[in-house]
Amino acid sequence: MQAEEKRVEEEMMGREEEDWEAERAAEIDYVFKIVVVGDSAVGKTQLLGRFTKDEFCFDSKSTIGVEFQTRTITLNHKRIKAQIWDTAGQERYRAVTSAYYRGALGAMLVYDITNRQTFDHVARWVEELRAHADNSIVVMLIGNKADLAGRRAVSTEDAVEFAEEQGLFFSEASALSGENVESAFLSILEEIYGVVSRKALELDEARRNGGNDVLMLKGNKVSVLSEASMMETSAMKKEHSVPVCDVDVWIK
Ligand SMILES: Nc1nc2c(ncn2[C@@H]2O[C@H](COP(=O)(O)OP(=O)(O)O)[C@@H](O)[C@H]2O)c(=O)[nH]1
Ligand SMILES: [Mg+2]
Secondary structure (H helix, E strand, C coil), X not given: XXXXXXXXXXXXXXXXXXXXXXXXXXXXXXXXXEEEEECCCCCHHHHHHHHHCCCCECXXXXXXXXXXXXXXXXXXXXXXXXXXXXXXXXXXXXXXXXXXXXXXXXXXXXXXXXXXXXXXCHHHHHHHHHHHCCCCCEEEEEEXXXXXXXXXXXXXXXXXXXXXXXXXXXXXXXXXXXXXXXXXXXXXXXXXXXXXXXXXXXXXXXXXXXXXXXXEEECCEEEECCCHHHHCCCEEECCCCCCCCCCCEEEC
């Protein structure tokens, strides 16, 4: 199992590096990694397909169950590439690896409004995110299959209450009809943009005040030292052509 996990991890790193090369060529300002989580069969893959299909770019498909799709949008005059990862079935065995969450700035946590159990499991997914993802990750709860309102098993009120308690954004949506899919993804991208911009500012300020102990380039990895708040950041200044493989966001 450990060897398998390592293989998955290495493959993920390779993917991200390839994608990074592509984005440099395409003049992308930011890449935001978003993970999609939730129980099996709630519609994660369909939601992803619905959002990315217009400007679909099938970056990679894996034989070992790791993949992401991308779509580039313009937000605040910036080219932002949403790199959205799909569990591709790993959730069935509760075997989503921590590498899946690494560097994610956002998460779509999906349940099925016609299946109560998938909503009851949402708390577990929140724990999973808290355990493996960055503290500042933006999480959006999605009640999918809103087109099946006649078979509803989870009230909107219950979901709103849970989302408020947990500090999550919330939307019902339908991958089938497309209702709210675009708006949900655009909202999470805007929220991430807000978080990243704030962090970039903090980082800039810290650099001006603290000098070079804040950012340290070590081999091909960026280590962020100094204050705890800095350690959460996934946003880094673009450093000439230093190859960096564990940073998802570039600021020009
Ligand atoms: N009615 C309806 N069915 C959906 C919707 N989204 C997904 N499904 C169906 O739910 C099943 C599981 O979808 P899938 O995307 O594979 O779920 P995943 O396991 O979470 O990735 C499939 O049969 C889909 O056709 C939706 O919005 N409405
Ligand atoms: Mg799936």
